[in-house]
Every structure is written in structure tokens, then in C-alpha cells.
Amino acid sequence: MSKILVCDDSAFMRMMLKKLLTDKGHEVVAEAGDGKQAVQLYRQHKPDLVTMDITMPVMDGIQAVKHIHDEDPLARIVMVTAIGQRSVITDAIKAGASSFIIKPFDPEQVEETINKVLLE
DSSP: OOEEEEEOSOHHHHHHHHHHHHHTTOEEEEEESSHHHHHHHHHHHOOSEEEEOSSOSSSOHHHHHHHHHHHOTTOOEEEEESOOOHHHHHHHHHHTOOEEEESSOOHHHHHHHHHHHHHO
């Protein structure tokens, strides 16, 4: 069972991801509503994987990924976002993101992407 931190400013999106992930046998160890909280919860829980929205208050997802990746270069982070612009994707990968899931997402795509990144 993998431990996952779910980060999104939408409580509804966090709930959807948590249900999907727990139904597939993963454990959601914490949820963050902003990037700063995501960094703090990553330090506290050291999850196997993080799902991270890009557009969030206080600290955006790309900044949060950079902070997490600077502290733990092996961190596995999957961006879950509605923003599909190539420049944003490039920025997130440079910051340390492992992969992407575009909203609205297909549950099978989420599981496939999560499992692929966990095996890397």
C-alpha cells in the first residue's frame, strides 16, 4: 500500500482523488489545500507520492514542487491540473514533477499514472 499526499485547493477535488486512490488500495496520509501546507505535510509524512495541483493559494504547485524536490530529490510528484500549456508543464518538470494528469481526469488514467510513477 502506497502512502499518498493529495494537494488541491478544491475540497471536492481532494475528496474525489482520495476516494479514487483509497478504492485502488492506496492510503491518503494527508490532504493540503495550498502549496505551503503541502510542503509542511510532505516533511511530516514523507509519503511515497504526492498529487499536486498547480493553481493554489499561498504558494502555487510549481513552487511547492520545487521546495519538496530541493529537500528530497527522489520525491515522486504527479501534477493534477486543468492547465495544459506546454510552458507550465515544462516549468513543473524542471521543478521536479514526475508526471501529469490533466483535469477532468479519467480514473483509469489516474491509477495508471500513479502506478507508473511509483514503480520508477
